[in-house]
Amino acid sequence: MYGRNIRGPHSALTDFLASNNISAAQIRDEYDRRLADATRQAAEEEEAAAMDQEEPEYEPTPESESPEDKTKKRKRMQAIENIKKSKEFARRKARRTGEPDDDDDELANTMMDEKQRPNPGQLDNCELCGKRFTVTAYSKTGPTGGLLCADCSKKHADGGKKAPAKKRSSGIGRRQNQSKLLDGMSPHGTQSLLETCIKKVAEHIDDVEEFGDLPPPVMHRLSQILSRKRAVTSKTLDLFLRPTHREINIYDCASLDTNDYHKILASMPALTRLNLRFVTPMKDRIFQYIMDRDMNIQDLHLDSPNLVTDECWRQFFTKLGPRLRSLKLWNLDSAFDDETMEIMCKSCSGLERLKLKYLWKIGDKALESIATLKNLEHLSLHFSQETSPEPLLQVITEIGPKLRSLSLDEFPLADDRLLQHIHEHCHHLSKLRFTKNDLCMDKELAALFRGWSNPPLRFVDFHGLRDVDMSNPAGPAEPVGLASDGFIALMEHSGSRLETLNIASCRHISYAAYEEAFSEHKRYPELKYLDIAFQGVVDDFLAQSIFRCCPNLSRLVVFGCFKIRDLRVPRGVNVIGTMGAKLNVDGIAQKEVF
Amino acid sequence: MANNTTSDFVTLVSSDGFEFVISRSAACVSGTIRRMLDPASKFSEALTGRCNLETLSGVVLEKVCEYFLYNEKHKDQTNVPDMDVPPELCLELLMAADYLDT
Numbered sequence: 001m002y003g004r005n006i007r008g009p010h011s012a013l014t015d016f017l018a019s020n021n022i023s024a025a026q027i028r029d030e031y032d033r034r035l036a037d038a039t040r041q042a043a044e045e046e047e048a049a050a051m052d053q054e055e056p057e058y059e060p061t062p063e064s065e066s067p068e069d070k071t072k073k074r075k076r077m078q079a080i081e082n083i084k085k086s087k088e089f090a091r092r093k094a095r096r097t098g099e100p101d102d103d104d105d106e107l108a109n110t111m112m113d114e115k116q117r118p119n120p121g122q123l124d125n126c127e128l129c130g131k132r133f134t135v136t137a138y139s140k141t142g143p144t145g146g147l148l149c150a151d152c153s154k155k156h157a158d159g160g161k162k163a164p165a166k167k168r169s170s171g172i173g174r175r176q177n178q179s180k181l182l183d184g185m186s187p188h189g190t191q192s193l194l195e196t197c198i199k200k201v202a203e204h205i206d207d208v209e210e211f212g213d214l215p216p217p218v219m220h221r222l223s224q225i226l227s228r229k230r231a232v233t234s235k236t237l238d239l240f241l242r243p244t245h246r247e248i249n250i251y252d253c254a255s256l257d258t259n260d261y262h263k264i265l266a267s268m269p270a271l272t273r274l275n276l277r278f279v280t281p282m283k284d285r286i287f288q289y290i291m292d293r294d295m296n297i298q299d300l301h302l303d304s305p306n307l308v309t310d311e312c313w314r315q316f317f318t319k320l321g322p323r324l325r326s327l328k329l330w331n332l333d334s335a336f337d338d339e340t341m342e343i344m345c346k347s348c349s350g351l352e353r354l355k356l357k358y359l360w361k362i363g364d365k366a367l368e369s370i371a372t373l374k375n376l377e378h379l380s381l382h383f384s385q386e387t388s389p390e391p392l393l394q395v396i397t398e399i400g401p402k403l404r405s406l407s408l409d410e411f412p413l414a415d416d417r418l419l420q421h422i423h424e425h426c427h428h429l430s431k432l433r434f435t436k437n438d439l440c441m442d443k444e445l446a447a448l449f450r451g452w453s454n455p456p457l458r459f460v461d462f463h464g465l466r467d468v469d470m471s472n473p474a475g476p477a478e479p480v481g482l483a484s485d486g487f488i489a490l491m492e493h494s495g496s497r498l499e500t501l502n503i504a505s506c507r508h509i510s511y512a513a514y515e516e517a518f519s520e521h522k523r524y525p526e527l528k529y530l531d532i533a534f535q536g537v538v539d540d541f542l543a544q545s546i547f548r549c550c551p552n553l554s555r556l557v558v559f560g561c562f563k564i565r566d567l568r569v570p571r572g573v574n575v576i577g578t579m580g581a582k583l584n585v586d587g588i589a590q591k592e593v594f
Numbered sequence: 595m596a597n598n599t600t601s602d603f604v605t606l607v608s609s610d611g612f613e614f615v616i617s618r619s620a621a622c623v624s625g626t627i628r629r630m631l632d633p634a635s636k637f638s639e640a641l642t643g644r645c646n647l648e649t650l651s652g653v654v655l656e657k658v659c660e661y662f663l664y665n666e667k668h669k670d671q672t673n674v675p676d677m678d679v680p681p682e683l684c685l686e687l688l689m690a691a692d693y694l695d696t
Contacts, residue, residue, distance in 0.1 A: 177673060189669045193661045193696040196676045197688035204681045212685060218692055585672070 038122035046125070080109065128152045181574050184555070188571070188585060194218070202226050211239050220249050227251035227277070234260050247273035247299075254278045261286045265295065272296055277303035277330075284312040291319050298323055299353075304331040314343045321347030326378075328355040338365035345369035355380040357409070367391035371398040380433075382409035389414050393421050400425030405459070407433035416444040423448045432457055436464035442479035442508070445486030449493035456497035460490065463504040463531065475508045482506040484513035491517045491524070499526045504533040504557070511537045518545040531557040533577060539563035547573065604631060605644045606659065612652035618643075620662040625695030647694075654690050657683055661696070 017024055083089050120137045127146030133139075140153040148156055185191065198218065201208065202225040211219065223240060226232050233255045240248060241264060248264060250256075253276050261282055265271070274297055276282075282305040290297060297320065313336060317324075327348065329336070341362050351373055356362070363385035370379070371394045379399070392414055400406075403426055408414070411434075419440055422432075434440075445465070466481035479485070487509045491498075495517075503509070514537065527550040532538055538561045547553065547570050558564055559577035566582045569575055575583060604621050606614045622628040630639040639645045647655060661677055668674040679687060 188672045188674070190661075190665045190674050191676060192691070193658070193665075193677075193694075194688065194691040196661075197679060197684055197691050199676065200679045200681060200684045201688060204684065207681065208685070212689070214685075214689070215692055218688065 034121075035123070042123055042125075080105075126152055128156075178576070181576050184574070186572065186574060198222055198225060202229060202231070205231055205236055205239075208239060216245065216247065219245075223249050224251055230255070232256070237263070241267045243267060244270060246270050247275065249273075249275040251277045253282075254280065257281050258283055258286065262289060265289055265293070269293070269295070273299040273301075275299070275301040277301075279303060279305045281307065283307045284309055287312050287316045291316060295320075296323060298325040300324060300326070301328040302330075305329075306332060306334050308335060310335045310337060310340050313340045317344045317347040322350055324348045324351055326353035326355075327351060328353070328380075329359060330355075330357045332358070333360040335361070337361040338363065338369075341366040342369045345372050348373070350375055352376060353378040355407075357382040358384055360384045363387055364391045367395055371395045373399060375402070377402055378405045378431075379403060380405070380407035380409075381411075383411070386413060387411060389417060393417055396421040396425050401427060404428050405431035407431065407461075408435075409433065410436045412437060413439070415439045416441055419444045419448045423452055427453050429454050430457060431459035433459075433461040434465070435461060438465075438467050438480055440465060440481065442481065442483040442486045445482055446489040449486070449489040452493060457494040458497055458526075459500045460494060460498060461500070461502040462490075462506060463502045464506070466505060466507050473507075479508050481508060483508035484510045487513050488517055491522075495522070495524045495527075497526055498524060500529040501527060502529075502531040503535070504531045504559075505535075507534065507536070509535060509537070511542070514538065514542050515545070518542065518549045520548075522549050524550045525552060528552055529555045529557075532561065533557050533559035535561055536563065540566055543567055601643050603643070606655060607644065607646045608650050608652040608655040609648050610652050612655060614655060614659045616659055616662060617666070620666040621645075623662050623665050623696055624658075627694060649693055650690050651686075654683065654686050657687055658690055658694065658696075 013024075120135050120139075122135050123132055124135050124139075124147050125132055126149035127142035127144065128148055129152055131149050131151075133149035135147055136150075138153065139147045139149070140156050142148045142152070142156070190196075198221050202222060205226060211222075214222075219240060223232070226236060227250060230252055232250055232252050234257075237250070237256060237260055240250065245268060248268060248271065253260075256279075258281055261276075261279075264274075264276075265286070279302055282302070284307070287308060317340075321344065327344070336359055338361070342365070346369075352375055354370065354373065354376055355378075356366075357380070359366075363383065364387050366383075367387060368391050370376075370381075371391070376399050379395075389411075392408070392411060396406075396418065400421065406422070406426065406429055408418075411418075414434075414437055416439070418434075422429075445462075462482045466483075467475040467479075469475070475481075475483075482490075482503060483506070487503065487506070530546065530550065530553060532546075538558065540563070543556070543558070543561075543564050544567070546556065547568075553570075553573050555574045555576065557576045561577070562579060564578055564581050566584075567575065567578075568584045571585065602618055603615050604618050604627075606616065606621065606627070608614075618631065622631065627645055629635065630637055630645050631643070633640050650658065657679070664677045
C-alpha cells in the first residue's frame with residue numbers, strides 16, 4: 001500500500017518504545033478495551049443492584065431468572081460462603097460484639113460489596129451526586145460505603161478534619177527576613193495595600209492585557225519590580241507604552257531587541273525622558289531614528305549601550321545635545337572616548353545633571369571637558385581609569401560654585417587639596433559623596449566642615465575613607481581618612497539637616513567621638529539612614545544612644561559591629577546586619593537563630 | 595451615626611451604594627480618608643462620619659475594608675504575610691489604593 005511510509009511527527013517516547021518493540025498503539029488499544037470492560041461490568045452490577053432493590057423482601061424465584069442470572073447468583077452465594085469462612089470476616093464479627101449476632105448474612109453482603117468496588121482506573125458512579133467518574137487511589141468512601149467522585153471527595157474531606165497546621169521553626173524565616181530588611185521593608189505590620197497590589201500585578205503580569213489609567217509613579221514601581229524579576233519582554237513592554245506619557249523607565253532591557261526600541265520611540269512621540277538600563281542590543285540606528293524624528297529627549301539615561309559607535313554619539317550630541325538637561329551613562333567599554341566627551345561637553349551646554357559611571361575610555365581629558373559645563377548642578381563620577389588629582393581640582397574650581405550635588409566615587413589619587421577646593425568653591429551642596437580614598441587626612445576633613453559657608457548637607461557618603469595597612473590596623477598616629485575629629489566636625493556642621501549618612505568602614509572613629517556625637521542632648525531630627533558598618537567600637541550603649549538622638553531613624557546598618565549583642569529597637573527602625581544579636585522591638589522579642 | 599464626629603465608627607459608601615461601617619482607626623490607615631475625616635477640615639465627611647467614595651465599586655471597597663482590618667489586626671506583629679488579593683481584582687484595587695493613599 002502506498003502512503004505506508006508517511007508518518008506524522010513522532011515523540012521521543014514513541015521512538016524509544018518502538019525501538020524496544022513496544023507499540024504505543026497496542027498499549028492504547030488494550031487500555032481502551034480494559035476501560036470498556038470495566039464500564040460494561042459496572043453497568044451489569046448496577047442492573048443487579050437495581051433488581052435487588054426492587055425485590056428486597058423475598059428471594060427471587062428461580063423461574064423468573066435466565067440461566068445466566070442463575071450462575072451469577074450461585075457464584076455470589078459461593079463467594080459469600082467463602083467470605084464467611086475468611087479470617088477478615090471473623091475479625092469483623094468480633095468487632096461487632098454487642099450488636100445482634102444474627103446478621104452474619106448482612107455483614108457478608110457488605111463485605112462482598114466492598115470486594116466488588118471498582119479498582120483504581122475503573123469507572124464508577126459517585127455515591128452522592130451520581131456522576132460517572134474514574135476511580136483513583138484517592139477516591140473517598142461515602143457515608144454508605146460507596147465511592148465518591150473527585151469533587152465530592154474534596155468536599156467530603158473538607159467537611160472532615162483540616163490538614164494539620166504546618167509547624168515553623170523560629171529560625172526558618174531568618175534569611176527571608178534579612179532579605180526583606182535589605183529591600184527596605186519594615187518587619188512589623190503589614191505592607192501598604194498599594195505595594196501588595198503592585199506585587200500581585202507583577203506576579204500575574206502575563207494575564208494583564210492593559211494597565212488602564214495607572215499614574216506614572218505606579219508604573220515606575222511596576223517597572224522596577226518587573227525588571228528585578230527579569231520579566232520585561234516584548235509583550236510586557238507593550239503595557240508601558242503610552243503615547244501621552246513623557247517618560248519611560250525600564251530597568252532591564254536585556255530581553256528586548258532593536259525593534260522594541262523602535263517601538264518605544266515610535267509609540268511615544270512625546271517622550272522627554274528615556275531611562276533604559278541593560279540596553280546591550282541598542283545600535284546606531286536607534287539614535288539615528290531619534291535624530292531623524294528630532295525627538296525632544298531631555299533626559300537620557302542609558303546603561304551599557306555598547307554597540308553605539310563614537311561617531312554616532314558625536315553626531316547625536318552635536319544635533320540634539322543642546323536640549324539635554326540630564327545625561328547618565330553607565331558601563332561603556334568599547335566606545336565613548338575622551339574626544340566624544342569633549343564634543344558632548346561642547347554641545348550639551350544646558351546640561352544640569354551628569355552621571356558617568358564605569359566608562360572605561362575616559363580619563364583626565366574628560367575631566368577637563370567637564371570643567372567647561374557651566375550649568376552643571378549635579379555631578380556624579382566613577383571612573384575606571386586612574387585620574388590624576390589636578391583635573392579634578394580644576395572641575396571643582398570651575399563648576400563648584402553652582403554644584404548642588406557632588407559624588408566622587410573612588411578617586412584614589414585625590415588628596416587633601418580636593419577637600420580644600422570643595423571648602424573654598426562649593427557653597428550650595430546638599431549632597432556630598434567621596435569614597436574609598438586613603439590619602440585625605442582627618443584634619444583636612446575636619447577643616448572642610450569647620451567654618452564652611454555651605455549650608456548643612458542632606459546626604460553624606462564617606463564610606464571607605466580610611467587607612468589600609470594590614471600590618472598596622474590601628475592606623476598611623478595622625479589619622480588618615482574620616483576619623484574622630486572629622487566625624488565630630490561633620491555632625492556639628494550638618495547634623496541638623498542630615499538625612500542619609502554612610503560612614504561604613506571608616507574604622508578610625510573612636511568610641512569617645514561617638515559618645516560625643518551622640519551624647520544625651522544632641523538631636524539629629526532628619527536622619528533616616530545611617531550606615532556604620534564595620535565600626536568595631538559601636539556597642540549596645542552607643543547603638544542605644546544613636547536611637548535616642550535620631551528620632552526619625554528608619555534604617556541602621558551595622559554589618560560587622562560585633563559588639564552589638566542586645567538591642568531595644570524603637571518601632572519603625574530596621575536594624576540590618578546584626579550577627580546573632582537579640583533585638584527587642586517594642587516588646588516583640590526576636591532572637592536570631594542559625 | 596450622623597452628626598457625631600467623635601464616633602468610633604465611620605461609614606464608607608461605594609459608588610453602587612454598598613455601605614461599610616468600620617472603626618475609625620482602621621479607616622484612617624488611608625491618607626485620603628484620614629484627611630476627609632479630619633475634624634479640622636470641616637468637610638461634610640468629617641461632620642457626618644460618612645464617606646462617599648464615588649470612584650470605588652462595592653467589590654473593591656469591600657476588599658479595601660478587608661485590608662483596613664487586616665492592617666489593624668496585624669500592626670503589632672512581625673513578619674506579616676501579604677493579604678491575599680484575587681488577581682482579577684488586582685488592577686482595580688491598585689487604582690483604589692493609589693487614590694486612597696494606602
